[in-house]
Amino acid sequence: MQTVPVNLGKRSYSIYIGQNLLCLNLPTNSELLSRYFHNKRVLVVTNDTIETLYLSSFLSKISKAAEIANIDSVVLPDGEQYKTLEYLDKIFNKLLLENYARDCLLVALGGGVIGDMTGFAAACYQRGVDFVQVPTTLLAQVDSSVGGKTAVNHPLGKNMIGAFHQPNSVLIDTQLLTTLPEREFNAGMAEVIKYGIMWDETFFNWLENNANQLKAQEASSLVYAISRCCEIKADVVSEDETERGCRALLNLGHTFGHAIETHMGYGNWLHGEAVATGMVLAAKTANELGWISQNCVKRVIQLLNRFDLPIAAPEAMNPADFIQHMQRDKKVLEGKIRLVLPTKIGAAVVTSDVDNKILIDVLS
Structure with a gap:
């Protein structure tokens, strides 16, 4: 234990x-x-x-x-x-x-x-x-x-x-x-992968090397992955319980993802599926800003693909739909959309300095 x-x-x-x-x-x-x-x-x-x-x-x-x-x-x-x-x-x-x-x-x-x-x-x-x-x-x-x-x-x-x-x-x-149905297990893996992207590059590398063991629910790999995620979240929450600072980093992919869930109707996309797509959109936004390389985006997509997670926004949503929902997000301050974006594999920041044109380009 x-x-x-x-x-x-x-x-x-x-x-x-x-x-x-x-x-x-x-x-x-x-x-x-x-x-x-x-x-x-x-x-x-x-x-x-x-x-x-x-x-x-x-x-x-x-x-x-x-x-x-x-x-x-x-x-x-x-x-x-x-x-x-x-x-x-x-x-x-x-x-x-x-x-x-x-x-x-x-x-x-x-x-x-x-x-x-x-x-x-x-x-x-x-x-x-x-x-x-x-x-x-x-x-x-x-x-x-x-x-x-x-x-x-x-x-x-x-x-x-x-x-x-x-x-x-x-x-x-x-x-x-x-x-647990396979679809729901895979949706949970989106949150596991999130911790590697926003906090721990070593853990992300481990996930790349152990994806097959996790898909097979090999006991020791599963316990390690869950423990590491809980350790990261416990450290973040202990430092910032009510999300005034670093805890917001745990929302990587969630601003885009919540927009998908709300627009498509709760339950049609599983939360983890929406977060998976949201993390791809966040990575692409960071790439457009010149913060991360195209190779980083590729690694994120490839790892999500290992667990059959969606990586493209719903065809039923256009950029205006996303922005309308994202403007109601809990992280919005002074009317500005705040996004969690990776700066490399293993680190992320919260920013409100993303021009809407870049968002529209990514969402298009």
Whole structure:
């Protein structure tokens, strides 16, 4: 088991990563589970896909691992299109109807949508209650479960309604990825590749050399990749929890990607697919500015191609569509679109000095 600390003073917590760490089909790590669930009233939030695969086993095992005062669940539909205030209210209804008190614990058992919605519910309910992340997708394991960003979508913009609320712990079991569809695994790899582009050239080189092992979900390679991503994110979040500085670098590809998701309809493009295309557009923009070479752009595209990720913007979107959505992005300041752009493999900057003509040329 790998343990990655997130150092945030009184809000510090640990990320636990391993194969069969708490796999729901094998013996439970009772000590680890009891540490966070002991004597708590627990509400597990999940979706209908994970309900079929894991929910009953998970409820049974954490009940045995800790003296839980009471445990229940709420099941939401599976999909980005359900990450809304309407479906968030189903969590609040359950909490209120069952008289959950402030000392309760919410558990996010699912991917990024469930993690974001559960975290946002935990941030809001009685002005803040504890929650634990148990991410079941690769994208959630390497990115969205760590760092305390919680939100729901709005028809006019992705993740525009939310709060920062750190979990008490993140429990990552790579064995849960065995039931993940290949398309969703590949979408998660977009976020893995992101860390190499924006922060760690050595890790990017490692990904180029180990893509086949990762595609085959070779255990030690998978644990290493997830651990390294969590280490990078933990370091960034520890330095800049509320995204006033370097944490914005984690949004490489996201300004373009969120525009795709919003325009095409939530759920039609997976988040990681949109981010993959967004990173290509960011790399091409940096190349137009003379910041990176054409070879760097080529390496980014080639690595994304290894995981069958899209690298071209949707034909249904024109440059004006992109710019309209990007002007509503959370990073916009004083009316200027701010982009995260690579300056080489392993480094990036946030800039608002990109002329719209260059953006239009790239998007065309």
